[in-house]
Amino acid sequence: MAEPIVGRAELAARRLIAVGTAIVALLVAVVAVLLLLRDDARGLPHWFLAIAAGVTVAFVALGMLAPWLGPRSLRACAGVVSVAYALLLAAFLPAQSVLTDIDRFPWMLSASAAAVAAALLAFGQAGAWSMLALAAGAGLGYRLLVGGLDLDGIVNDAQATLSGAVVCVICGQVLVSSRGLDRAAALVTAETARASGERGRLAARTRAAALVHDEVLATLNLAASDLPLPAERLAAQAAQASGMVISLVEDDPAVPRLVDALRAEAQRSGAPLVDRTAGELAVDPAAAQAILAAVRQALENSSRHAGPGARRRVEVEGDASRVVVEVVDDGIGFEPEAVGADRLGVRSSILARVREVPGGGASVESAPGRGTRVRLSWVPPAAETEPPAASPRSLRAGLLVIAIVFVAGQTLSAVAAALATGSWWAPMGALLVLLAAAEVLRLAPTPVASLPRTAVFLVLVVGVVTGGLLAVPFAFGTAWFTAAAAFLLVALALRERPGSALAGLAAIVAVVVGVGLGSGAGPATIALVAGRPIVLVLLAVALLVAVTRMERRTRELHRQSAETARRAAWDAASRAELAARATELDRRVVPLLARIAAGAELTDSERRACSVLEGELRDEYRAGGLVREPLATAVSRARARGVDVVLLDDATMPPDEPTLDAVAAWMAAAIESARSRVVGRLQPADRDAVATVTVDGATIGFHG
Amino acid sequence: MNLSGADSCVRHSIAGEIEMRNAKRIAIVDDHELVAIAVQGLLDGSADLELVRHTTTVAELVRRMRDADLVLLDLSLRDDSAPAANIAAIRDWGAEVLVLTSAENPYLVREASRTDALGIVRKSAPRAELLAAVAAAARGEHVSSTEWASALDTDPLLRGAPLTAREREVLALYASGMGAKEVGAALFVSENTVNDHLRRIRSVYQQLGRPAATKVELYQRGIEDGFMPAPHRG
Numbered sequence: 006m007a008e009p010i011v012g013r014a015e016l017a018a019r020r021l022i023a024v025g026t027a028i029v030a031l032l033v034a035v036v037a038v039l040l041l042l043r044d045d046a047r048g049l050p051h052w053f054l055a056i057a058a059g060v061t062v063a064f065v066a067l068g069m070l071a072p073w074l075g076p077r078s079l080r081a082c083a084g085v086v087s088v089a090y091a092l093l094l095a096a097f098l099p100a101q102s103v104l105t106d107i108d109r110f111p112w113m114l115s116a117s118a119a120a121v122a123a124a125l126l127a128f129g130q131a132g133a134w135s136m137l138a139l140a141a142g143a144g145l146g147y148r149l150l151v152g153g154l155d156l157d158g159i160v161n162d163a164q165a166t167l168s169g170a171v172v173c174v175i176c177g178q179v180l181v182s183s184r185g186l187d188r189a190a191a192l193v194t195a196e197t198a199r200a201s202g203e204r205g206r207l208a209a210r211t212r213a214a215a216l217v218h219d220e221v222l223a224t225l226n227l228a229a230s231d232l233p234l235p236a237e238r239l240a241a242q243a244a245q246a247s248g249m250v251i252s253l254v255e256d257d258p259a260v261p262r263l264v265d266a267l268r269a270e271a272q273r274s275g276a277p278l279v280d281r282t283a284g285e286l287a288v289d290p291a292a293a294q295a296i297l298a299a300v301r302q303a304l305e306n307s308s309r310h311a312g313p314g315a316r317r318r319v320e321v322e323g324d325a326s327r328v329v330v331e332v333v334d335d336g337i338g339f340e341p342e343a344v345g346a347d348r349l350g351v352r353s354s355i356l357a358r359v360r361e362v363p364g365g366g367a368s369v370e371s372a373p374g375r376g377t378r379v380r381l382s383w384v385p386p387a388a389e390t391e392p393p394a395a396s397p398r399s400l401r402a403g404l405l406v407i408a409i410v411f412v413a414g415q416t417l418s419a420v421a422a423a424l425a426t427g428s429w430w431a432p433m434g435a436l437l438v439l440l441a442a443a444e445v446l447r448l449a450p451t452p453v454a455s456l457p458r459t460a461v462f463l464v465l466v467v468g469v470v471t472g473g474l475l476a477v478p479f480a481f482g483t484a485w486f487t488a489a490a491a492f493l494l495v496a497l498a499l500r501e502r503p504g505s506a507l508a509g510l511a512a513i514v515a516v517v518v519g520v521g522l523g524s525g526a527g528p529a530t531i532a533l534v535a536g537r538p539i540v541l542v543l544l545a546v547a548l549l550v551a552v553t554r555m556e557r558r559t560r561e562l563h564r565q566s567a568e569t570a571r572r573a574a575w576d577a578a579s580r581a582e583l584a585a586r587a588t589e590l591d592r593r594v595v596p597l598l599a600r601i602a603a604g605a606e607l608t609d610s611e612r613r614a615c616s617v618l619e620g621e622l623r624d625e626y627r628a629g630g631l632v633r634e635p636l637a638t639a640v641s642r643a644r645a646r647g648v649d650v651v652l653l654d655d656a657t658m659p660p661d662e663p664t665l666d667a668v669a670a671w672m673a674a675a676i677e678s679a680r681s682r683v684v685g686r687l688q689p690a691d692r693d694a695v696a697t698v699t700v701d702g703a704t705i706g707f708h709g
Numbered sequence: 710m711n712l713s714g715a716d717s718c719v720r721h722s723i724a725g726e727i728e729m730r731n732a733k734r735i736a737i738v739d740d741h742e743l744v745a746i747a748v749q750g751l752l753d754g755s756a757d758l759e760l761v762r763h764t765t766t767v768a769e770l771v772r773r774m775r776d777a778d779l780v781l782l783d784l785s786l787r788d789d790s791a792p793a794a795n796i797a798a799i800r801d802w803g804a805e806v807l808v809l810t811s812a813e814n815p816y817l818v819r820e821a822s823r824t825d826a827l828g829i830v831r832k833s834a835p836r837a838e839l840l841a842a843v844a845a846a847a848r849g850e851h852v853s854s855t856e857w858a859s860a861l862d863t864d865p866l867l868r869g870a871p872l873t874a875r876e877r878e879v880l881a882l883y884a885s886g887m888g889a890k891e892v893g894a895a896l897f898v899s900e901n902t903v904n905d906h907l908r909r910i911r912s913v914y915q916q917l918g919r920p921a922a923t924k925v926e927l928y929q930r931g932i933e934d935g936f937m938p939a940p941h942r943g
Binding site: 222223226227229230231232233234235238239242302305309616619620623627649651653655657681682683684685686688689692697698699702703704 | 859
């Protein structure tokens with residue numbers, strides 16, 4: 006079986022569970038020692054006690070080492086510990102055989118929750134349930150063998166089994182949802198990197214295209230013309246264009262910090278920048294560019310329309326997770342609804358541009374005499390980092406098992422208690438109230454139990470403990486419903502009411518202590534009755550809090566790594582793109598530009614070469630599928646003869662390659678004899694011809 | 710509107726002076742001053758066109774009192790300004806606009822075509838064609854070009870526009886590189902009729918605006934487009 010990669014969230018969850026396991030094992034050991042001082046397991050051979058102590062130390066060591074263990078070693082250690090527990094269970098068989106004075110199965114061995122959790126870490130859900138079955142089966146067997154299948158034993162084993170089942174389900178669920186969190190984060194990171202790389206490439210291509218457009222085409226165009234131009238000016242222009250091509254790849258493609266760019270932009274318009282950012286902004290480069298362009302446009306509009314004397318300022322606030330930029334003026338303003346709808350441009354340049362960016366938002370507020378406020382914002386687009394509703398089927402199955410174990414265990418305990426005390430009404434009444442309380446919680450329509458429902462639930466739970474304890478003799482077995490009530494409080498905590506669960510626990514403990522003292526029970530008995538509820542509820546609440554915090558922290562880490570991936574992908578992609586483009590331009594354009602830059606008068610053939618190259622570069626914008634041989638050569642030859650050639654790819658449905666090759670061959674032949682003007686065009690899909698070519702005023706079509 | 714030969718003697722005086730003659734004043738907005746020098750060379754041959762000013766941004770151009778009748782505007786300036794906003798600013802200033810391009814994607818051409826620029830011409834077009842375009846624009850006439858027709862002909866927006874079958878035919882032929890005369894010959898109509906069709910196509914396209922799918926978006930558009938107070942045209 007291939008080892009699945011353990012992600013950040015899952016590893017954190019595993020460590021958390023390991024720590025919880027150690028705490029439980031330690032508590033069990035402490036209680037066991039207290040019991041040992043009483044009567045329970047006195048007389049056990051020393052070698053067995055040594056093994057038991059060793060196993061406890063192993064559990065504690067697992068918890069203490071967990072934060073430093075990797076996924077593999079954590080799994081291995083958990084495996085060792087759970088196997089050690091199973092061996093301890095097995096070792097009891099020879100241990101009890103040498104004894105004559107032991108009369109019951111020691112409690113410590115029945116407390117299997119920690120071992121179940123360790124098995125979950127080591128062997129997964131199946132391992133955890135197997136461990137639970139093993140512990141429950143061994144407990145029953147040993148009780149039959151050495152005694153202890155009395156009320157206390159039954160109650161204890163029922164609650165221990167239930168604890169184990171709860172551990173299986175809750176911890177299993179924590180692992181499943183953390184795995185979901187990791188999977189989602191991996192997807193988000195990969196997708197973020199891909200999209201960012203895509204945008205980086207696009208931005209680089211745009212930058213290169215803009216350079217070609219602004220400098221190279223302009224220069225070639227001028228050089229190709231026979232208009233009188235000062236040679237030294239043309240040379241200077243060519244040198245500049247050539248230098249820009251060469252430095253294309255050295256430019257830092259990283260987008261400048263948004264705040265710095267905004268400050269520069271504001272400064273250009275003589276407006277102050279109010280910087281209220283907290284820490285570094287983490288803005289997507291595409292969003293930063295859109296915001297910057299929109300701010301520039303908004304400032305320009307303000308200076309044109311806000312009226313003389315209007316003051317304007319740029320405000321920026323935000324942090325790593327969002328940014329809001331506002332351009333504010335106190336000018337004459339306007340009534341947005343009163344202005345005709347025939348004006349274009351501003352909408353697209355200011356608002357739409359920012360809105361088109363994923364996560365971008367833009368709005369404008371204005372009123373006559375009240376100034377204008379343009380608000381631009383960006384938040385990282387809502388990425389699906391929510392764990393998928395973690396396999397609801399396994400969860401539902403787990404909850405069903407817990408429900409069955411709960412009902413069966415409590416019914417068993419109630420019957421055992423009734424048989425032991427000879428009174429039926431108190432245990433049966435308690436059982437009914439417990440089941441009613443469970444129903445109250447189960448039927449809650451919302452994930453978070455409502456306050457009134459919580460109140461009713463608490464009254465029932467605390468009521469059953471109070472009434473029950475007053476009605477029966479105070480002992481561990483007869484007070485079985487106390488632990489049952491604690492399980493219900495755990496369920497309440499799971500319905501996101503941990504505070505109420507703790508309050509309920511405090512009430513129950515108070516009642517136990519009060520009634521215990523009132524009935525003259527010893528502190529050991531009181532501790533025994535109150536112990537399991539305290540441990541159960543406290544641990545469950547602590548686990549919930551820890552899991553919530555862990556998930557929040559993990560989400561933040563995932564977000565950061567997605568952000569890093571985004572930047573890295575952007576940088577890498579745009580650098581690669583620029584390098585490729587620069588190399589190509591260096592080969593195609595720079596030699597010719599260098600000749601112009603040398604300043605000599607251009608010969609006619611050099612002029613024609615400029616014209617040919619200018620045409621080739623222009624074709625890259627517009628000729629699409631027509632850029633192919635033999636057409637490219639024919640077009641170059643025509644341009645070299647002084648023919649003005651325009652190639653247009655207007656195909657709405659791109660023709661297949663063989664068709665394009667045929668068109669290119671056909672068009673190349675058609676322009677062979679052209680004298681002054683050629684327009685070659687791939688036609689839109691709904692036309693008669695696939696392509697047309699107009700040579701010196703005469704048009705012919707290609708029909709495939 | 711041919712001028713006397715005497716006028717051409719003073720043609721080299723660029724900018725500033727208020728001319729008493731009927732020469733059309735032309736300004737150019739382009740990143741490169743060399744382009745202005747080239748245009749100066751281009752206009753040298755015609756008596757009634759005079760280059761008066763070159764700036765690198767529209768803001769710089771319109772800061773002064775209007776001193777040009779026609780502005781030759783580069784479609785993509787280095788200052789990243791939006792073509793539509795630039796054209797609107799020049800129209801507010803009171804001059805006509807002829808757009809010059811190096812090479813553009815059809816989206817930019819479409820955006821410029823939605824404005825009330827008189828036309829879009831490629832800088833690398835043959836000298837005679839360029840000069841004819843500038844002269845026509847200086848007379849306030851629309852200037853059609855293959856690139857313009859091609860960008861419109863392939864705009865999905867135009868599919869739903871109220872154009873006649875004949876107008877679509879004219880546009881398709883024009884986009885394939887024919888001139889008005891050839892289109893007329895192909896459709897057995899006069900060159901003037903073709904030009905009438907082209908004018909109507911232009912105005913229909915200008916009125917199309919942007920896609921507005923829903924009422925909500927239309928409403929939103931009204932607010933957004935109205936972000937600036939209505940211009941005061943002089």
